[in-house]
Amino acid sequence: MPDVYRALSDSTRREIMKLLKDKSLTQKEIVEAFDISQPAIKKHLTILLEEEIITVTVQGKYRLYTLNRDMLQQAFREMLHYIGDLLDDQLASLKKYVEKGEMKDD
Amino acid sequence: MPDVYRALSDSTRREIMKLLKDKSLTQKEIVEAFDISQPAIKKHLTILLEEEIITVTVQGKYRLYTLNRDMLQQAFREMLHYIGDLLDDQLASLKKYVEKGEMKDD
């Protein structure tokens, strides 16, 4: 099971996700956006891939990384569900929303 | 670095929060709900305390742990806000909910 908390627990990874918000990027472009080495970035990308938060497509010598919005959406929903259970009454309406899958899901 | 992601990133801690959903519990009661040692649980409780997700009151030889719903809510809102931003348009309605603090707040 993909663990979104693992993916989110590192600030560099959170930054990478932000970078990928609007457009897919090659590994090189991502590397250039940070001050850390290419292998370090690669490891973060591997973790994001493992948790299925991003996907990659090969294009010649490039690797193009893309945000997996479906997974993020699912994570979003799960988190809401979890916290909804904890906070119950306070969140009744929101919870219902989530459970019904009301959130424009494909 | 106090980090909400840190507190929520461990499943044992998330289980502890669930346990505390309906009632405050002593450390002993919490320990008994898991298969890991008392010092291990203690460490989780310390982290949750550091992130102010729970509070503790001393009662004689007991420590009574209580969920800090306000902080928990804030923590989740932060994470959801982050993910929501990544998803943008796709989640417009739900996102608004979270951002407006519709989840019982301020």
Next chain:
DNA sequence: CCAACATATAACCTAATAGTTATATGTAGT
């Protein structure tokens, strides 16, 4: 007071994270 119980702390282990540098592999353009 003291024994039993609840909690705290110390010392230790292992695995995972997050980074490094150096080098290997794969691909494209000339």
Next chain:
DNA sequence: ACTACATATAACTATTAGGTTATATGTTGG
């Protein structure tokens, strides 16, 4: 075919997380 470039991998370091056992401390009832 060679070279330059993009990516992958190997080997290493340091730190932290999550767990252990053993023991110390604090509290309470009898």
